[in-house]
Amino acid sequence: MTEPESATPRRRPGGRTARNREMVIDAAMSLLVEVQYDGLNMDAVAERAGVHRATVYRRWRDVGGLLADVFDAATDDEWAPADTGSLLGDLTAINREVYEALDAETSVTRALINASFQSPQAAAALREFWRDRYRRCEVVIDRAVARGEVPEGTDAHRVVVAATAPIYHRLVLLREPPDPAVVDDAARDAVAAARAQMVSR
Amino acid sequence: MTEPESATPRRRPGGRTARNREMVIDAAMSLLVEVQYDGLNMDAVAERAGVHRATVYRRWRDVGGLLADVFDAATDDEWAPADTGSLLGDLTAINREVYEALDAETSVTRALINASFQSPQAAAALREFWRDRYRRCEVVIDRAVARGEVPEGTDAHRVVVAATAPIYHRLVLLREPPDPAVVDDAARDAVAAARAQMVSR
Structure with missing residues (x-):
């Protein structure tokens, strides 16, 4: 129920902006697990994602903005609880x-x-x-x-x-x-x- | 059940060491609420407690040691759940x-x-x-x-x-x-x- 396993479960047709977002969010999640909040920084996320630093700073501003978008992306899926009959x-x-x-x-x-x-x-x-x-x-x-x-x-x-x-x-x-x-x-x-x-x- | 309201609910006969502990732990708890973990430091605790810095560093070493003792002291009470009859x-x-x-x-x-x-x-x-x-x-x-x-x-x-x-x-x-x-x-x-x-x- 709670694991935003991949931020964007369906690959959207959306062009470079959408692809960048997907890569940055995935990079932020994997880095967060490795280094925790204290170790997370924008440059490392940009490098891991392979996205220009300027793009990352412009769109997400800081680590707080990045984390907020990780959750936004996770909410934007079609998760529903299983229907098991009881x-x-x-x-x-x-x-x-x-x-x-x-x-x-x-x-x-x-x-x-x-x-x-x-x-x-x-x-x-x-x-x-x-x-x-x-x-x-x-x-x-x-x-x-x-x-x-x-x-x-x-x-x-x-x-x-x-x-x-x-x-x-x-x-x-x-x-x-x-x-x-x-x-x-x-x-x-x-x-x-x-x-x-x-x-x- | 969970609030270590005062670390040492019964005043012990214990002399200066016990009194120092009580004052340092009370100071640590009140400062923690005010400044949170990030803002907590040994010097501020010593000052608030009115206990020599050297004593505080010798006995508790660092903020982690202080917090551990806050819980130890809280465990050392006679708390029991109320007996209401149901x-x-x-x-x-x-x-x-x-x-x-x-x-x-x-x-x-x-x-x-x-x-x-x-x-x-x-x-x-x-x-x-x-x-x-x-x-x-x-x-x-x-x-x-x-x-x-x-x-x-x-x-x-x-x-x-x-x-x-x-x-x-x-x-x-x-x-x-x-x-x-x-x-x-x-x-x-x-x-x-x-x-x-x-x-x-």
Whole structure:
């Protein structure tokens, strides 16, 4: 759900400007993973991308501008949660994506989260990226309501946060050793909570 | 649960060394909130604490050592979760503490979380601090088992993480506008999940 694996998943017909953007964003992401936010600078990104420094400075200005565009590009895709036929299956699939994005040896997601604690621009861009991703996830609750798995009026954002938050919390903040059991456990817990949600009000 | 509000809640009889530690740790925490990790330095801490610079450098060496001791001191208290008579009440009380610690205008917890993304020593110390706090929280599940609210064998850590993770996730990573409804909602969701936990296995 959260890994902007490649900024521009579909190669656009767009000419040199679009190609430059793609190369610069890919270079920024790979460098970010290698050197983290503190080590990231515009010249290294330009060199890695094979794009003129002047072009990079003119278009992105600074590292904050670059990071903001990494997220913008990542939002501009067609990602949607898998439709597995059950709420538990859908949430488990989302959780697996979150877990894999955070567990990867060279996790772009982790590097971007780290950057968000040092750059207000990265923080704002990450917030918008997640807002978009979480909104797209809400369809799994619509489908569960349509199947009669959970009652109408179930708070979709609350359910998706219940499913995913334990993974982020354990891996990013609590810094526990990664245990993939959290993928299924948190999905199951979120389904149980969703079923009880309207009753407990 | 998470706010090391004052590093040394009970004034110890301990003489000048203990008093110096208390003053230095309090100074480090208040400065961290004001200037964040990037602005923290040993000289400013010594001055704020009114303790000789040489003493501060000798005992804590650098900012990383200072932050590690802030957490050590915070772990060395008698914090325990409130015993309210029900699992929902106990988890709601824990959640309220977490929410208030993160929502505070001058949140020590937020400043320490931020620091943990810049200093490996702070990250390690925060991990130990939370490990200790989460372990102390597990007693609320023991009590719920004794009352027959949840079955024996319920995974206590999983329940406490289910209750607290949505608060951290929304306020720290997703950077949503603070909404205190998460305190009750996440506690209720965790209770529903705890009740279903053994059934779903």
